[in-house]
Amino acid sequence: MSRMQFEIIARDKKTKARIFKFKTIKTPFFMPVATKATGKFYDSNDMKKIKVKAIIANALLLSLEPSAAVIKSLGGIHRFMNFKGIIFTDSGGFQMYSEHLFLGINENGIRFRNPFTGQRILCTPEKDMQIQLDIASDVAMCLDDMPLYPAKKERLIQSVKRTIAWAIRCKRYHDKHNNINQLLFGIVQGGTDNSLRKICAKKLSTLKFPGYAIGGLAIGEPENLMWQATKVTLKYIPEKTPKYLMGLGKPYQLLKAISLGIDIFDSRYPTKTARHNQVFTFSDGTLKLQRKIYKDDKNPIDKTCNCPVCQNYSRAYLHHLIKIKEPNVKRLLSLHNLYFYQRLMEKAQESIPESIDHIINIFLPSHIMQVMDTIIENSKDPHLVEKARLNKMTWSYKSGRKI
Numbered sequence: 025m026s027r028m029q030f031e032i033i034a035r036d037k038k039t040k041a042r043i044f045k046f047k048t049i050k051t052p053f054f055m056p057v058a059t060k061a062t063g064k065f066y067d068s069n070d071m072k073k074i075k076v077k078a079i080i081a082n083a084l085l086l087s088l089e090p091s092a093a094v095i096k097s098l099g100g101i102h103r104f105m106n107f108k109g110i111i112f113t114d115s116g117g118f119q120m121y122s123e124h125l126f127l128g129i130n131e132n133g134i135r136f137r138n139p140f141t142g143q144r145i146l147c148t149p150e151k152d153m154q155i156q157l158d159i160a161s162d163v164a165m166c167l168d169d170m171p172l173y174p175a176k177k178e179r180l181i182q183s184v185k186r187t188i189a190w191a192i193r194c195k196r197y198h199d200k201h202n203n204i205n206q207l208l209f210g211i212v213q214g215g216t217d218n219s220l221r222k223i224c225a226k227k228l229s230t231l232k233f234p235g236y237a238i239g240g241l242a243i244g245e246p247e248n249l250m251w252q253a254t255k256v257t258l259k260y261i262p263e264k265t266p267k268y269l270m271g272l273g274k275p276y277q278l279l280k281a282i283s284l285g286i287d288i289f290d291s292r293y294p295t296k297t298a299r300h301n302q303v304f305t306f307s308d309g310t311l312k313l314q315r316k317i318y319k320d321d322k323n324p325i326d327k328t329c330n331c332p333v334c335q336n337y338s339r340a341y342l343h344h345l346i347k348i349k350e351p352n353v354k355r356l357l358s359l360h361n362l363y364f365y366q367r368l369m370e371k372a373q374e375s376i377p378e379s380i381d382h383i384i385n386i387f388l389p390s391h392i393m394q395v396m397d398t399i400i401e402n403s404k405d406p407h408l409v410e411k412a413r414l415n416k417m418t419w420s421y422k423s424g425r426k427i
């Protein structure tokens with residue numbers, strides 16, 4: 025059993041938000057994705073410059089290339105990629121389900137094809153634990169069985185049973201072999217079925233993990249169902265442990281989740297949107313920099329931002345890089361967005377003793393306008409589209425933001 029590496033140091037007066045001292049950093053924190061021990065278009069040195077404090081890598085993919093043995097022989101993942109902050113490793117099951125590499129799953133483990141050699145591989149809970157111990161991340165995740173959305177009840181029941189059985193095996197193996205003070209988090213599954221979430225959360229709580237993740241959400245389900253499943257899960261896992269909502273990524277969603285008692289996040293969202301030329305600001309909401317209005321805009325992306333991009337370049341210059349299809353613009357916009365997320369977490373921390381509510385309200389109009397955009401772009405129902413347009417105009421007027 026590892027010694028306590030975290031404690032609650034502040035609580036919000038009005039919501040369930042709190043601040044943990046978590047190893048060397050504070051929650052809430054957001055982890056950029058470094059799946060294969062690197063970001064997409066950004067490296068460890070970039071992350072240092074934009075104050076990234078924690079990242080998440082994928083243990084299973086790293087075990088295939090360069091291999092857990094190589095990373096171990098080079099002194100562990102921190103030295104291998106030269107990142108001094110906190111490193112989480114995901115067990116890797118999630119990637120396997122979503123890719124064409126997936127071959128099958130049974131009580132024993134997950135079978136998949138090695139994308140580098142074509143070889144068939146079986147990953148068991150015990151093997152996965154050993155990989156994460158060899159890689160020597162700060163926090164390991166249990167191997168779980170995550171159904172995609174939508175899933176039938178039968179599939180959800182199977183996933184919860186398997187996730188519990190594997191969590192028991194992971195914990196047993198990890199307790200026995202953990203000689204590096206690594207933390208192991210349990211992952212609660214159950215889709216958007218509240219009764220299954222409750223069963224899974226209650227059972228995993230008896231295993232006394234030092235922290236818990238909520239998995240299988242933010243994968244395309246309606247947002248109200250996601251919040252409901254989150255609340256139910258939180259009710260049945262020990263309150264005084266750090267909680268990690270896997271994959272949740274929009275700024276407003278992060279703040280709302282913090283107000284419910286979530287402490288840790290990871291998502292591709294900020295970098296994926298950056299690669300589509302969208303940037304976040306505290307002053308003007310979300311900007312689509314390919315739009316003509318930025319052609320001669322001499323302002324930085326966000327006047328209040330100290331990131332290396334805002335310190336050096338104007339919106340007009342970045343717009344120009346987009347127009348000439350310069351690949352480096354993807355890197356620049358990714359860095360700004362990741363820095364924005366670090367600031368968002370800092371602002372949440374600063375607000376917590378009083379209340380996080382007022383920052384949530386700042387991001388609400390942008391979020392609603394974005395949801396309306398999705399309806400306008402995707403819905404085939406003309407009445408719904410018209411309603412969404414009107415709703416968007418109302419929120420734009422209320423918040424004083426451009427459509």
Ligand SMILES: [Zn+2]
Pocket residue numbers: 325326329330331332333334335360363
């Ligand atoms: Zn910036």
